[in-house]
Amino acid sequence: MNIIENFDLYAPRLVDKKEYLCSGHRACQGCGEVLGLRLMCKALGPDVVIANATGCMEIISSMYPSTAWEVPWIHVAFENAAAVGSGVEAGLKALRRKGKIADRDVKVVGVAGDGGTMDIGLQALSGAMERGHDMLFVCLDNEAYMNTGIQRSSGTPMGASTTTSPAGKVSSGQKTWKKNVPEIMVAHGVSYVATACPSYPLDFINKVKKAMKVKGPSYIHCFTVCPTGWRSPSEMTIKLGRLVVETGIFPLYEVEDGKYRMTVEVDQLRPIEDYMKPQGRYRHLTPDQIEIIQDRVYQEYNKLQDKINGLHAWSDLQYEWGLFD
Amino acid sequence: MAKRVGMEVAIAAAEAVGMCDIDVAAVYPITPQSHIAEHLSEIVADGRTDAEFVTVESEHSAISCVAGASGTGARVYTATSSQGLMLMHEILPIVSAMRLPVVMGIANRAVSGPLNILNDHSDIMPQRDNGWIAMFTENGQETVDLTIQSFKIAEHPDVMLPCCVNIDGFQLTHMVEPIEFPDQKLVNKFLPPRKPYATLHPDKPVSMGTFAMSDIFPEVMKAKDEALKNSKKIILGIWDEWEKMFGRRYRPVETYCADDADVILLTMGSMGETAEIGINELRKKGISAGLVKLRLWRPFPFEELKQAVKKAKILVVTDRAVSFGGPGGPVASEVRAALYGEKERPLIYNQIIGLGGRDMAVSDFVAMVEDAVKSGEKGIIKDYEFYGVRG
Numbered sequence: 209m210n211i212i213e214n215f216d217l218y219a220p221r222l223v224d225k226k227e228y229l230c231s232g233h234r235a236c237q238g239c240g241e242v243l244g245l246r247l248m249c250k251a252l253g254p255d256v257v258i259a260n261a262t263g264c265m266e267i268i269s270s271m272y273p274s275t276a277w278e279v280p281w282i283h284v285a286f287e288n289a290a291a292v293g294s295g296v297e298a299g300l301k302a303l304r305r306k307g308k309i310a311d312r313d314v315k316v317v318g319v320a321g322d323g324g325t326m327d328i329g330l331q332a333l334s335g336a337m338e339r340g341h342d343m344l345f346v347c348l349d350n351e352a353y354m355n356t357g358i359q360r361s362s363g364t365p366m367g368a369s370t371t372t373s374p375a376g377k378v379s380s381g382q383k384t385w386k387k388n389v390p391e392i393m394v395a396h397g398v399s400y401v402a403t404a405c406p407s408y409p410l411d412f413i414n415k416v417k418k419a420m421k422v423k424g425p426s427y428i429h430c431f432t433v434c435p436t437g438w439r440s441p442s443e444m445t446i447k448l449g450r451l452v453v454e455t456g457i458f459p460l461y462e463v464e465d466g467k468y469r470m471t472v473e474v475d476q477l478r479p480i481e482d483y484m485k486p487q488g489r490y491r492h493l494t495p496d497q498i499e500i501i502q503d504r505v506y507q508e509y510n511k512l513q514d515k516i517n518g519l520h521a522w523s524d525l526q527y528e529w530g531l532f533d
Numbered sequence: 534m535a536k537r538v539g540m541e542v543a544i545a546a547a548e549a550v551g552m553c554d555i556d557v558a559a560v561y562p563i564t565p566q567s568h569i570a571e572h573l574s575e576i577v578a579d580g581r582t583d584a585e586f587v588t589v590e591s592e593h594s595a596i597s598c599v600a601g602a603s604g605t606g607a608r609v610y611t612a613t614s615s616q617g618l619m620l621m622h623e624i625l626p627i628v629s630a631m632r633l634p635v636v637m638g639i640a641n642r643a644v645s646g647p648l649n650i651l652n653d654h655s656d657i658m659p660q661r662d663n664g665w666i667a668m669f670t671e672n673g674q675e676t677v678d679l680t681i682q683s684f685k686i687a688e689h690p691d692v693m694l695p696c697c698v699n700i701d702g703f704q705l706t707h708m709v710e711p712i713e714f715p716d717q718k719l720v721n722k723f724l725p726p727r728k729p730y731a732t733l734h735p736d737k738p739v740s741m742g743t744f745a746m747s748d749i750f751p752e753v754m755k756a757k758d759e760a761l762k763n764s765k766k767i768i769l770g771i772w773d774e775w776e777k778m779f780g781r782r783y784r785p786v787e788t789y790c791a792d793d794a795d796v797i798l799l800t801m802g803s804m805g806e807t808a809e810i811g812i813n814e815l816r817k818k819g820i821s822a823g824l825v826k827l828r829l830w831r832p833f834p835f836e837e838l839k840q841a842v843k844k845a846k847i848l849v850v851t852d853r854a855v856s857f858g859g860p861g862g863p864v865a866s867e868v869r870a871a872l873y874g875e876k877e878r879p880l881i882y883n884q885i886i887g888l889g890g891r892d893m894a895v896s897d898f899v900a901m902v903e904d905a906v907k908s909g910e911k912g913i914i915k916d917y918e919f920y921g922v923r924g
């Protein structure tokens with residue numbers, strides 16, 4: 209079903225009109241994660257199999273006997289989306305080689321939240337990427353375990369209050385800095401790694417399309433706003449997704465064969481308060497604490513700039529996957 | 534008749550898998566399973582089987598990987614032992630609920646702690662209630678035959694359940710035994726390509742592994758139970774077919790000198806062969822002893838077991854695992870439950886034996902039976918004992 213008004217007027221050549229993740233699912237109003245998933249599907253098109261980890265997106269899209277999925281989809285458990293995806297890829301590869309299924313490309317896409325990617329799923333993800341499966345893995349990062357009630361993850365940013373890193377009389381929320389998983393993926397020699405956010409839909413769609421073309425593993429870390437978990441107004445979702453980029457907290461970049469490139473340039477970084485203010489999870493922070501976080505944001509941003517300016521692309525031969533197949 | 538070859542049983546298990554035209558195998562090495570993993574990878578590396586061999590980074594990923602592959606319609610295999618099986622535990626009931634016909638070889642080994650790599654059944658017993666078909670093999674020949682049969686059983690349209698073949702670690706996996714491999718052409722006839730019910734492919738999109746609330750969850754559980762119970766009929770049919778094609782007969786419960794026996798010993802797995810010699814010795818001593826061997830653990834063969842022991846006065850059930858703080862061993866607990874409703878039932882003595890690879894000699898089986906007979910005569914009832922264990 210097409211629910212975009214005046215679609216034909218504005219977007220037919222930019223975005224697939226067809227919905228592969230249908231409306232009627234149970235995501236909260238203003239959920240940025242399901243928007244990310246929906247855009248991802250539009251970019252992927254029909255020739256995919258999705259391996260989804262347990263989490264909000266699995267729960268809201270698949271309550272038996274209904275399903276929101278128009279593309280083949282499998283869910284097994286929380287920490288193993290990358291391993292299940294590996295199996296799907298291996299299965300399709302063998303069946304195709306042996307003439308048991310149609311001889312055409314079908315992309316396997318692993319999908320998990322920040323918990324399912326950065327914490328409990330990191331081992332399976334590392335294994336799958338190291339083995340070089342022809343698989344795109346997309347982390348939908350809403351910076352906490354939302355499905356189980358907003359508990360902290362290693363993707364939760366410093367200072368954010370969650371139900372297991374609560375701000376209290378002697379505590380100011382999350383005590384650790386966000387884990388840099390895209391960097392871990394680059395370290396695996398993954399030839400296409402990118403960050404994205406559904407508030408920049410065309411940037412995101414382009415990245416998914418690029419990743420799809422990679423023969424081998426690719427990774428997209430998609431920042432998604434969760435109004436329920438962040439205690440932010442649901443109508444602010446798109447805005448917050450833009451502010452996180454404009455403040456430099458979550459820059460949008462891609463890494464092709466080790467070569468970094470900013471895909472959305474920000475002329476002048478906005479102060480992080482602009483982004484933090486509308487969110488209940490940051491409400492307890494003092495100006496001093498915000499300043500510490502601000503300094504860190506600048507530092508990380510500069511580190512990224514250094515990589516963009518200083519690192520060259522790998523020579524492609526040694527980094528190609530499947531050379532010894 | 535095919536030629537017999539001498540071969541290590543783990544290698545033979547891999548050879549059997551190599552005859553089944555698998556599409557994907559995902560294995561993570563662990564003693565004593567590793568020879569299966571290694572040899573299967575050799576078979577694939579030499580092109581003797583056209584399959585993807587996925588060297589996953591853990592057993593959790595091994596079972597997850599074959600689950601995903603099975604979802605595409607592929608024929609899949611994995612193998613593990615002990616800690617590896619425990620790591621898979623979370624995924625096992627999901628595989629059966631998703632009705633994915635995964636076949637797994639288990640080289641049974643004790644679970645930690647303390648760490649021990651030798652044989653008992655404490656790895657498979659905690660997996661009892663996961664909805665898998667579970668069989669135990671007694672020797673190399675059975676290992677080969679049951680492995681091949683497992684694919685046909687698991688993939689049968691009226692079964693569609695995962696199936697595990699339990700092979701005692703070291704005591705069986707590392708023995709060199711005479712094995713007769715079935716003819717490949719006949720195996721191809723016996724085991725045609727898998728015809729999956731639904732597959733993960735964009736030509737016909739399906740959602741697998743969806744979320745279910747209390748309005749449907751109990752029905753899914755009931756369906757799984759019924760499917761597993763009904764699978765016995767199919768297993769029996771497949772065993773008949775096997776017998777016709779290959780001449781070897783398989784039943785859920787095997788008996789040895791049990792028809793007229795007053796006292797029956799019950800074993801599961803490779804100790805059956807040692808126990809048989811024990812029965813011979815007991816008979817020589819004038820004790821009317823027999824042996825019952827459980828091959829099929831799930832679905833549990835209630836009727837066959839009742840028939841096999843119905844005339845006995847004493848039943849000595851051996852267990853290779855402990856249900857701590859419970860009724861002794863899991864096999865005895867099952868057997869007691871099976872016989873509880875019978876008007877005439879034997880006294881049951883449960884002996885927990887061979888934990889962590891503790892050797893069991895013929896004389897041990899003889900002693901266990903003699904002890905049970907004496908106890909029976911004196912009217913002494915013992916729930917369970919750790920046979921020959923100090924302290």
Ligand SMILES: Cc1ncc(C[n+]2csc(CCOP(=O)(O)OP(=O)(O)O)c2C)c(N)n1
Nearest residue numbers: 262263264286321322323324352353354355
């Ligand atoms: C092995 C295991 N541990 C814990 C859980 C409970 N659990 C389910 S989803 C989830 C959190 C999901 O968080 P994330 O991956 O960030 O996805 P989100 O719900 O935020 O989209 C947890 C902890 C589980 N299902 N399995």
Ligand code: SF4
Nearest residue numbers: 235236239264434436
């Ligand atoms: S809790 Fe957050 S991520 Fe989950 S459905 Fe609601 S808005 Fe989306």
Ligand SMILES: [Mg+2]
Nearest residue numbers: 321322352354
């Ligand atoms: Mg999350």
